[in-house]
Structure formats: structure tokens, C-alpha cells
Amino acid sequence: MNKEINTSENNFEQCIKCTVCTVYCPVMAVNPDYPGPKQAGPDGERYRLKDPEFFDEALKYCMNCKRCEVACPSNVKIGDIIQKARLQYSSKKPGLREFALSNTDLMGTVATAFAPVVNGTLKLGAVKSVMDVMGIDKHRTFPSYSGEKFVTWFKKHAQASQQQYSRFVTYFHGCYANYNYPKLAKDFVKLLNALGYGVHLMDKEKCCGVALISNGFKKKAMKQAESNLSQIRGAVGAGEAVLATSSTCSFTIRDEYEHILGLDNSDVRDSVMLATRFIFKLIDSGQARLVFRSDFRKRIAYHTPCHMEKLGWSIYSVSLLKMIPGVEFFMLDSQCCGIAGTYGFKKENYPYSQKIGDSLFRQISALSPDVVATDCETCKWQIEMSTGFSVENPISILADALDVEETIKANK
Amino acid sequence: MKFDSIIIGGGLTGLVAGISLQSKGKKCLIVSAGQSALHFFSGSFELCSAPGDYEDALATLPSSHPYSRMGVARTLELASGVKDFFLSSSIKLSGEDKRNHFRITPMGVLKPAWLTLDGYASVPSDRKMPWKKVLVANVGGFLDFHSDFLMAGLEKEGVECIPYIINIPELDRLRTNPTEMRSTNIARALTGNVLCELASQLSKAGAGCDAILLPAVLGLNDPENANSLKARMDIPVEFVATLPPSVPGIRTQLMLKAHFQSLGGTFLMGDTVNEGVFEGNQLKGIKTVNHADMVFQADNFILATGSFFSRGIKASSTEVFESVFGLDVDYTEERPQWYSPDVFEKQPYMEFGVRTDDKFRVSRDGNVLSNVYAAGSVLSGFNGLKDGCGAGVSILTALDVADRIANGF
Structure with a gap:
């Protein structure tokens, strides 16, 4: 009943020019050089279909947050239209900066090997000046690299013990948990094991490719996506859900692979999800139980990432956090924090990035969680x-608040 | 996931029903497929098109009209509580007792209005203009407010109008993209020190005027900026609706939604219901695009999906249908009878909508669904545009249905 008649895949013919999307675009609110989602999306598309000459390089200011799509009352895939137009028509070739920012696996592997040196030098004035010349804003501090990748740790310390379980999930850890913050991935393993699930990793997980897509490396993104999809198919074929702890990884694999890269992921899409959705469903259906420490006390404020808003899944993370008895919970207004992945690292975007997030920062400071x-x-x-x-990440908070022994007992 | 009530549609109707139920202790979920028609809000809610007294006018409406089906007494009873209801969401409305006043359209025409947002220019029910001489100010380069029409309209009513163009350097930057110089972007710029500059310009230009009329471009998130401007001036400042997007409409939506959530309600934005789980003549749960196999269960459901504009009702070349569950719809079979060739005439298709029983419960294949109610524009039997009753039907049927659910009658 929801299928529109005679429309393109992105539904752009359904745009009734109501301007609602322009109200919720975080970029338009701060940067008048951006033509806005209506002009950049469905309006511009009509012109571009006539003649690619009409492509406007100012579309690079789009952060791909998809808040326009969430707001659209006519189901037009405004963000998709803009991203596809950028990949198809832009004559600007991505440079060294774009390469460095978006090749997360390469950078991560090299940096992990030299973590102490890299972490030190990334903070040095001289290095910051070089980055500045490259067009990376000097205010940004790169997340530090861990000396040991999560995958290395997993193989050494956790893989063997996974055999004791009879049910399994596959974990798509993503670049950040692997290279920068293995604690999150370890928390994920702790939580899933306590719930009675063994954790498998894919043999060759690649970066989901979100940064490659937004920086114009479509071919490379396709290659990584195809590789990931084939690995995901293996896991799903074995009856395992593929869980991520990053909302953007989940969103990219589920939606961007199909909508932007044109890859058919329909056979596995429903099996790829955020870990909090998987866990909530287990609890909601009575298949699992979480037991929390009685001494855990925290005031927690939840921020809804843009891709989480698009997925519509904050309800799962929030519901789980609210289950922890010692938690005093606050929901922050759903708005963009301004960084949008690699977007906010770019020198020309930095001031806008901070302006976009300003009201969120003020709300957090006032709450002081x-x-x-x-x-x-x-x-x-x-x-x-x-x-x-x-x-x-909510997964880390849950793992921290968990009474591990009691949870294991409850899920035996 | 289990709720007491699930409301499909997050516009005026859905939010009023949600707030009403949630404040009666019912756990509610609202699912909204994008933003609502409140983004086109004129600043006034209309009950009916009668100038002056509306009590008698309500009694003359056809029997198919939702007011007639609730009964005039019930309609008036519910209507009497609406001001306080909105005040509980910090939205201040003004209106006369059982009499319509007049709102001023962006075209400068006076139209009967029931309740008007605080701060909006309006004319009392006796049609006596509140000013002899006004300054009609517009923002330079703003394309969605046409002061010439407004002035022509007001001059017809005997008001002397002085035009004024506001030029503030902070707004020049917005003009980089003339097509995007919209009310909401102007609203974001008119804050802090810019308000001082605006106040001083308007005070100077408006000297000797009884009031200053401004396009409604102040206060996107709360009424603070509008109040702050007024506090800086000796001459009264009043707002007139712009073309969409409507700044006060967005503010109203945000404030209603915030109130609903502060009462503990759950709001899913940008999601579409794509399946109902039925058991006999009861709806047990719904599934949505974003949540796939997750069934949202509830004891009762309210369909508040709007009419054609909001896609609650759709038409193909041969039939008119309800878009979520394929419910029974009231419409005339023959397509040529759907519309009148004169665009300004009453259009029959405007009265198409879901068929409901005396409790506003919907039906499917002729069978009434015992726990599914409809409210607002999705209902059949009224022409919100011609009869000037769109907001009234939304608010009052939402309150009626919420009351039925909460009190079980």
C-alpha cells in the first residue's frame, strides 16, 4: 500500500515543494553557501537530469545526516539524491586529505603499529601545521590509537572461550573499536557472553566505507562493500545476526550500500543491526534477562546521532539504559552534533561544525551529567x-553496570 | 514492545490525542511519517466559518460532519477546554467566548478564527479595526511575505499603512541564496543583539503608528525572542502569517511534542506503519518500516494520518483508499464526481475519508474494528477548507477519542 506509482527509486517526483526539509537541515541553519536540501536535492535533480552542467559544487557542504529525509512528509530520499549527485557529477577529484581521512583501515593499521609515536606526534605543533596545510582543522585532535588492535586481542584472549556457547552472533566491530577504542569491543563481548551468546568475527572485515562514500571514492567503497556483504552472507547463512556497536556502520551497510552504491543487500539487510536492538528484542520477548549491580549510580544524558535518528532505533538504546536501576536518565534534544564523520575535520567546515553543535553542547553543559x-x-x-x-557507547555503560555472574546464571 | 495506546500520525491531531491520553496516565506511542501540516499553520485555529456567534452555526452543519456526529453540546463542551489544554503545553491562545474573531491572512483578507496564538494580529468579532495607522514592516529580500497585498487589504478596512523594509547587516549573509531566504533562517538570525538593532529601527520608523505589523519570523524554538523584541519597544508589535514554512507552526509542533515526551510519551519520527497484526475485529499490533519484525502492541489505536495532503488518504485513477490498513472509505464511486471543474468551488473529494461508527471507530470490509479509532482530517464528511473547520475537527475529535479510550465509553 505504500508503494508510490510512477516514481524513481528516490521518489523525487513526490516532492511537493513544501520546504519542510529546509527547516531541519543543520547546515543551512549556519552556512548560507549551502543551497539547502530542497534546492540541492529534488529541485536541482530536475536540472541535472537535463544537463549535468547544472551540478553545483556547493553540494559538498551536505553532511549526509539524512535529517531532511526524516522530516520529509512525502517520503522523498533527499539525502540520497544529494549524495548520488556528488558521486556522479562532481568534477573535483578527492586529494591527499580526503585519502587520509577516509582510508581508515590503512591509516589504522599503520598507526596501531606505531601507536605511542603516532599518538604523541598527532598532538605536536609541527604535525598540526602539516595537517593544517592539508586542510585538516588544527583544533581537531585525532582519536588516539590503541597499541593492540581489538582483533589481535580477541584472537589471543577471547576466541578460544567462545566455543563453549551454543548460540552465536557475528560482531562487525568497525574501525573505531578495532584501532582506537578496543574497550568498546571488549565490552560488547562481555555483554553478549553474559547473555549466553558466543561472538564470532568475520574473517576479513573491512571498513563499512562511509568515509569513502562521503569523500568521493566510490569504486573503493564498492569494493569494500562487496567484500563485507559476502562475509555477512556467510554469517547470516550460518544463522547468525550481524551486530554492530556503531550506528553509522549499521546504517551504511543497511541503507547506503543499496541506496548510494546500488548493491543488492536485501537478503541480509534485516540481519544486520545495532547490538542494542538485538539485546532489547531478546529481553522484550523474554528470551534473555540482564541483571545489574545494585551499587551502580549514574546520571546519563543520551544524544541521538543523525544516522540513529534515520534508523529510528534510539528507542532500543534508551530503553536498555533506562532498565539500569541506578540510572537517572535525560534525553537530549535530537539534533546534529556537527561533526558528521570526516566532515568536521576539514578546515573549511570546522567553524560551521561547531556552530551546528552549539545548542547541544550548551544543553549538555547545563545538565552536567x-x-x-x-x-x-x-x-x-x-x-x-x-x-x-x-x-x-550504551554497550559500555550496560557492560559496566552489569552483574556478570548473576546475568550468566539468569541466561543459562 | 507494549503500549496502552498507539497513535499513527504526529501532527496536531496525533499530538493532542497523545498529550490527552498520556496526561491521563496512558502509555502512548506516536509514529509519524515525517513532519506535519502544522508547518503551514496560519497562527489561528478555526472552528467553523461563521463570523461572530458560532453556536447556532454548528447546529446547521450536515449530519455527516464530525461536530454533528459528536453532537453540538459535546462539541461546545470540548471546545471550551481547548485554551487551557494548550496552555498546559505553554502555548498561549486567545479567543472570544463562543464567538469567532478574525485573523488576517498573508493576502490581507479577514477570515473568521476561533483561537489565535498569542502575539498575532487579529480583529475582534465586531470587525472594528484595532488600529488607525500601522507600520507594515518586511525583511528586505524575504520572498514569503507580500506586504503590498496585506496593505491593500488593510486599507480597504480603513487602516492607514506605512510600508517599511528592515535592513540589518546580519541578514545580508542570508541573501547569498535568495531561494533559501526563508522564514526559519531569518528566525535563527533574529536573536540576541540583532533584536536590539531591529527594535531601534522599528521604533524610529513606527513613531506615530498604533502598531507595527511584522511577518511571523520570530521565535522558532520558543516565544522568547518575540517577547524580548516587544519588551524593548513602546509601540505594540503584532505578527502576521507568512507563506510556509510557518515559524509559529513549527514552534507549536515542537512545544506539543516536547510536552508529550515530558509526560513520558514515545515519539517515532520519520517512520511509516506498513502492517497491522489483526485478530478477528481487533488490531493487536503494528509493524513499521524502521523496526521490521518488532511488533508494537497496544490496547487501542488512533488513526491520525491526515487526508490527501498528509497521505493518510490516497487516490488511484479508479478508487480512493486509506493508506495504512486499507480501511473502508466514504467516497463517490464515479471519478467525474470527485471534483468540481471550478477550482474555487467546494471540492467533493475534500469530504472523502475513512468511514467510522458513532464512536469514531473505523471499519474494514464492513466490519467495525473494536479498538481502532480515527480522528482529524482522515475522517470523512467535512470540508476543512470551505467550512473553515480543519483545526477544530483535528483538536476536538482527538480530545473526544482520547476521552472515550481513557474512560471506556
Whole structure:
């Protein structure tokens, strides 16, 4: 009943020019050089279909947050139209900066090997000046690299013990948990094991490719996506759900692979999800139980990342956090924090990035929570840098609040 | 996931029903497929098109009209509580007792209005203009407010109008993209120190005027900026609706939604219901696009999906249908009878909508669904545009249905 008649895949003919999307675009609110989602999306598309000459390089200011799509009353895939147009028509070739920012696996592997040196030098004035010349804003601090990748740790310390379980999930850890913050991945393993699930990793997980897509490396993104999809198919074929702890990884694999890269993921899409959705469903259907420590006390404010808003899944993370007895919970207004992955690292975007997040930062400061919870790693960097408050993934908070022994007993 | 009530549609109707139920202790979920028609809000809610007294006018409406089906007494009873209801969401409305006043359209025409947002220019029910001389100010380069029409309209009513163009350097930057110089972007710029500059310009230009009329471009998130401007001036400042997007409409939506959530309600934005789980003549749960196999269960459901504009009702070349569950719809079979060739005439298709019983419960294949109600524009039997009753039907049927659910009658 919801299928529109005679429309393109992105539904752009359904646009009734109501201007609602322009109200919710975080970029338009701060940067008048951006033509806005209506003009850049469905309006511009009509012209571009006539003649690609009409492509406007100002579309690069789009952060791909998809808040226009969430707001659209006519189901037009405005963000998709803009992203596809950028990949198809832009004559600007991505440079060294774009390469460095988006090849997360390469950078991560090299940096992990030299973590102490890299972490030190990334903070040095001289290195910052070089980055500045490259067009990376000097205010940004790169997340530090861990000396040991999560995957290496897993193989050494956790893989063998996974055999004791009879049910399994596959974990798509993503770049951040692997190279920068293995604690999150370890928390995931702790939580899933306590719930009675063994954890498998894919043989050759590649970066989901979100940064490659937004920086114009479509071919490379396709290659990584195809590789990931084939690995995901293996896991799903074995009856396992593929879980991620990053809202953006989940969103990219589920939606961007199909909508932007044109890859058919329909056979596995429903099996790829955020870990909090998987866990909530287990609890909601009575198949599992979480037992929490009685001494856990925290004031937690939840921030909804843009791709989480698009997925519509904050309800799962939030419901789980609210289950912890010692938690005093606050829901922050759903708005963009301004970083949008690699977007906010670019010198020309930095001031806008901070302006976009300003009201969020002020709301957090006024609430002064013990910790901000969010499902996105780049939101974490942005909020920590801009407010000084510490930010954790809901999975880490749950793992921290968990009474491991009792939870294991409850799920035997 | 289990709720007491699930409301499909997050516009005026859905939010009023949600707030009403949630404040009666019912756990509610609202699912909204994008933003609502409140983004086109004129600043006034209309009950009916009668100038002056509306009590008698309500009694003359056809029997198919939702007011007639609730009964005039019930309609008036519910209507009497609406001001306080909105005040509980910090939205201040003004209106006369059982009499319509007049709102001023962006075209400068006076139209009967029931309740008007605080701060909006309006004319009392006796049609006596509140000013002899006004300054009609517009923002330079703003394309969605046409002061010439407004002035022509007001001059017809005997008001002397002085035009004025506001030029503030902070707004020049917005003009980089003339097509995007919209009310909401102007609203974001008119804050802090810019308000001082605006106040001083308007005070100077408006000297000797009884009031200053401004396009409604102040206060996107709360009424603070509008109040702050007024506090800086000796001459009264009043707002007139712009073309969409409507700044006060967005503010109203945000404030209603915030109130609903502060009462503990759950709001899913940008999601579409794509399946119902039925058991006999009861709806047990719904599934949505974003949540796939997750069934949202509830005891009762309210369909508040709107009419054609909001896609609650759709038409193909041969039939008119309800878009979520394929419910029974009231419409005339023959397509040529759907519309009148004169665009300004009353259009029959405007009265198409879901068929409901005396409790506003919907039906499917002729069978009434015992726990599914409809409210607002999705209902059949009224022409919100011609009869000037769109907002009234939304608010009052939402309150009626919420009351039925909460009190079980």
C-alpha cells in the first residue's frame, strides 16, 4: 500500500515543494553557501537530469545526516539524491586529505603499529601545521590509537572461550573499536557472553566505507562493500545476526550500500543491526534477562546521532539504559552534533561544525551529567572535545553496570 | 514492545490525542511519517466559518460532519477546554467566548478564527479595526511575505499603512541564496543583539503608528525572542502569517511534542506503519518500516494520518483508499464526481475519508474494528477548507477519542 506509482527509486517526483526539509537541515541553519536540501536535492535533480552542467559544487557542504529525509512528509530520499549527485557529477577529484581521512583501515593499521609515536606526534605543533596545510582543522585532535588492535586481542584472549556457547552472533566491530577504542569491543563481548551468546568475527572485515562514500571514492567503497556483504552472507547463512556497536556502520551497510552504491543487500539487510536492538528484542520477548549491580549510580544524558535518528532505533538504546536501576536518565534534544564523520575535520567546515553543535553542547553543559551516552564514535569525539564531558557507547555503560555472574546464571 | 495506546500520525491531531491520553496516565506511542501540516499553520485555529456567534452555526452543519456526529453540546463542551489544554503545553491562545474573531491572512483578507496564538494580529468579532495607522514592516529580500497585498487589504478596512523594509547587516549573509531566504533562517538570525538593532529601527520608523505589523519570523524554538523584541519597544508589535514554512507552526509542533515526551510519551519520527497484526475485529499490533519484525502492541489505536495532503488518504485513477490498513472509505464511486471543474468551488473529494461508527471507530470490509479509532482530517464528511473547520475537527475529535479510550465509553 505504500508503494508510490510512477516514481524513481528516490521518489523525487513526490516532492511537493513544501520546504519542510529546509527547516531541519543543520547546515543551512549556519552556512548560507549551502543551497539547502530542497534546492540541492529534488529541485536541482530536475536540472541535472537535463544537463549535468547544472551540478553545483556547493553540494559538498551536505553532511549526509539524512535529517531532511526524516522530516520529509512525502517520503522523498533527499539525502540520497544529494549524495548520488556528488558521486556522479562532481568534477573535483578527492586529494591527499580526503585519502587520509577516509582510508581508515590503512591509516589504522599503520598507526596501531606505531601507536605511542603516532599518538604523541598527532598532538605536536609541527604535525598540526602539516595537517593544517592539508586542510585538516588544527583544533581537531585525532582519536588516539590503541597499541593492540581489538582483533589481535580477541584472537589471543577471547576466541578460544567462545566455543563453549551454543548460540552465536557475528560482531562487525568497525574501525573505531578495532584501532582506537578496543574497550568498546571488549565490552560488547562481555555483554553478549553474559547473555549466553558466543561472538564470532568475520574473517576479513573491512571498513563499512562511509568515509569513502562521503569523500568521493566510490569504486573503493564498492569494493569494500562487496567484500563485507559476502562475509555477512556467510554469517547470516550460518544463522547468525550481524551486530554492530556503531550506528553509522549499521546504517551504511543497511541503507547506503543499496541506496548510494546500488548493491543488492536485501537478503541480509534485516540481519544486520545495532547490538542494542538485538539485546532489547531478546529481553522484550523474554528470551534473555540482564541483571545489574545494585551499587551502580549514574546520571546519563543520551544524544541521538543523525544516522540513529534515520534508523529510528534510539528507542532500543534508551530503553536498555533506562532498565539500569541506578540510572537517572535525560534525553537530549535530537539534533546534529556537527561533526558528521570526516566532515568536521576539514578546515573549511570546522567553524560551521561547531556552530551546528552549539545548542547541544550548551544543553549538555547545563545538565552536567556524569556521562553522555551515544551510539556513534564521531559524535563521541565531537562532544568530548567541545564540552569536556565524557561520552560512552550504551554497550559500555550496560557492560559496566552489569552483574556478570548473576546475568550468566539468569541466561543459562 | 507494549503500549496502552498507539497513535499513527504526529501532527496536531496525533499530538493532542497523545498529550490527552498520556496526561491521563496512558502509555502512548506516536509514529509519524515525517513532519506535519502544522508547518503551514496560519497562527489561528478555526472552528467553523461563521463570523461572530458560532453556536447556532454548528447546529446547521450536515449530519455527516464530525461536530454533528459528536453532537453540538459535546462539541461546545470540548471546545471550551481547548485554551487551557494548550496552555498546559505553554502555548498561549486567545479567543472570544463562543464567538469567532478574525485573523488576517498573508493576502490581507479577514477570515473568521476561533483561537489565535498569542502575539498575532487579529480583529475582534465586531470587525472594528484595532488600529488607525500601522507600520507594515518586511525583511528586505524575504520572498514569503507580500506586504503590498496585506496593505491593500488593510486599507480597504480603513487602516492607514506605512510600508517599511528592515535592513540589518546580519541578514545580508542570508541573501547569498535568495531561494533559501526563508522564514526559519531569518528566525535563527533574529536573536540576541540583532533584536536590539531591529527594535531601534522599528521604533524610529513606527513613531506615530498604533502598531507595527511584522511577518511571523520570530521565535522558532520558543516565544522568547518575540517577547524580548516587544519588551524593548513602546509601540505594540503584532505578527502576521507568512507563506510556509510557518515559524509559529513549527514552534507549536515542537512545544506539543516536547510536552508529550515530558509526560513520558514515545515519539517515532520519520517512520511509516506498513502492517497491522489483526485478530478477528481487533488490531493487536503494528509493524513499521524502521523496526521490521518488532511488533508494537497496544490496547487501542488512533488513526491520525491526515487526508490527501498528509497521505493518510490516497487516490488511484479508479478508487480512493486509506493508506495504512486499507480501511473502508466514504467516497463517490464515479471519478467525474470527485471534483468540481471550478477550482474555487467546494471540492467533493475534500469530504472523502475513512468511514467510522458513532464512536469514531473505523471499519474494514464492513466490519467495525473494536479498538481502532480515527480522528482529524482522515475522517470523512467535512470540508476543512470551505467550512473553515480543519483545526477544530483535528483538536476536538482527538480530545473526544482520547476521552472515550481513557474512560471506556
